[in-house]
Amino acid sequence: MTQTDTDTSPTAASVPTSIPARRRNLVQMLELDLRLLGMVAAFAVLCIGFDLLTGGRFLTPRNIFNLTIQTVSVAIMACGMVFVIVTRNIDLSVGALLATCSAVMAMTQTRILPETLGLGLGHPLIPWITILAGLLVGTLIGAFQGYLVGYLTIPAFIVTLGGFLVWRNVAWYMTSGQTIGPLDQTFVKFGGISGTLGVTGSWIVGVLALAAALYGLWGARRNKIKHGFTVKPLWAEAALAGLIAVAILGFVAVLNAYEIPTRRLERMFEARGEVMPEGFTQGYGIPISVLVLIFIAVAMTVLARRTRLGRYIFATGGNPDAAELSGINTRLLTVKIFALMGALCAISAVVASARLANHSNDIGTLDELRVIAAAVIGGTALAGGAGTIHGAILGALIMQSLQSGMAMVGVDAPLQNIVVGAVLVLAVLIDILYRKRTGEA
Numbered sequence: 001m002t003q004t005d006t007d008t009s010p011t012a013a014s015v016p017t018s019i020p021a022r023r024r025n026l027v028q029m030l031e032l033d034l035r036l037l038g039m040v041a042a043f044a045v046l047c048i049g050f051d052l053l054t055g056g057r058f059l060t061p062r063n064i065f066n067l068t069i070q071t072v073s074v075a076i077m078a079c080g081m082v083f084v085i086v087t088r089n090i091d092l093s094v095g096a097l098l099a100t101c102s103a104v105m106a107m108t109q110t111r112i113l114p115e116t117l118g119l120g121l122g123h124p125l126i127p128w129i130t131i132l133a134g135l136l137v138g139t140l141i142g143a144f145q146g147y148l149v150g151y152l153t154i155p156a157f158i159v160t161l162g163g164f165l166v167w168r169n170v171a172w173y174m175t176s177g178q179t180i181g182p183l184d185q186t187f188v189k190f191g192g193i194s195g196t197l198g199v200t201g202s203w204i205v206g207v208l209a210l211a212a213a214l215y216g217l218w219g220a221r222r223n224k225i226k227h228g229f230t231v232k233p234l235w236a237e238a239a240l241a242g243l244i245a246v247a248i249l250g251f252v253a254v255l256n257a258y259e260i261p262t263r264r265l266e267r268m269f270e271a272r273g274e275v276m277p278e279g280f281t282q283g284y285g286i287p288i289s290v291l292v293l294i295f296i297a298v299a300m301t302v303l304a305r306r307t308r309l310g311r312y313i314f315a316t317g318g319n320p321d322a323a324e325l326s327g328i329n330t331r332l333l334t335v336k337i338f339a340l341m342g343a344l345c346a347i348s349a350v351v352a353s354a355r356l357a358n359h360s361n362d363i364g365t366l367d368e369l370r371v372i373a374a375a376v377i378g379g380t381a382l383a384g385g386a387g388t389i390h391g392a393i394l395g396a397l398i399m400q401s402l403q404s405g406m407a408m409v410g411v412d413a414p415l416q417n418i419v420v421g422a423v424l425v426l427a428v429l430i431d432i433l434y435r436k437r438t439g440e441a
Helices: 021-030 036-051 061-086 094-116 128-148 156-175 186-190 198-226 232-259 262-271 288-306 310-320 319-324 329-354 365-375 390-410 414-438
Strands: none
Touching: 036 232, 036 390, 061 094, 061 186, 061 232, 061 262, 061 288, 061 310, 061 329, 061 365, 094 128, 094 156, 094 329, 094 365, 128 156, 128 186, 128 329, 186 288, 186 319, 198 232, 288 310, 288 329, 288 390, 319 329, 365 390, 365 414, 390 414
């Protein structure tokens, strides 16, 4: 039976019943995700609106570059929050856990390794031992919180609310409330400001990413034909491929257009004992932190769609009792999800502290709210059972664009938080209404 033979198929279920039959069939044929299209449209309107209000400063290469590196830390944690919320849990401790991991990594590279092993800043092993230590701490703390939720059946809200208070102050005591820095220069490159691929490297990555995306489209079409499913018309496939090409290569072109300041270029040449040629320019390219986010997004998407663990996560979120009766160890699954969330908090701590080039007391403050908001705005259902990684990343980008745009316009910080809170409530309301119309509620 093909997808167009019945309205009970997954694609048909995603189309509002109030849409006329002809348009509904077109949406089915093109396999359009109306929620995602709505988010993309809202993001486009937001960007164009702020660009007009700021006199063309919002959509400049410089601001887009800054916007991407500012979004990465929250977006990485939002990927893990999708799994947490899908299983009908919540994690209020992610910002505090980020602070603890950041403190551990800062102390490791500035105090512990130099004093115990004699490895000072600049040693090639420093950044990798530091990151491993942060990952270990974040994963263990996450697993501990998951154990409290899964095996001791303490509500996740209470466990992570306690973690919100505990881990923030553990970080404070570890550093005695001091800012720890400077950090290792190789480590700092993960922040994205001083660590980029350059123009040539960015084009190579962009072309490889485009090739991988087109291969994915072709492979998906081939598999559908192989199993007798209805496929989109070739013109629709070509249009989608074109949009993907424009998005990827356009993004690379914009980041390459942001040029390194002349004085910094001169210092770079001086450090190598060279003289910068007259009129020489060089673009930043793709930040390393963005590459980290892309890698995590791909890995989490594969985990969600192609692995047994991913199927268990969504099955448990859809109906926990049925999942347990079917043989899924939901308690152990909870531990795994929170451990994964802890590991992602550690990776976010690498990006956040590297971007600042130090560990500060207030790092990660209110990130738990931004992360939850990003996941929810991205379409993750608080009732559980539904959510996407790309939606959470787009939600994080919308959140950061909203705050960045308001700051550029001159909106006061309190009013910014009011607007973000209102947008979050509105996003949940729209999601509820959408699910009612499509029968997903």
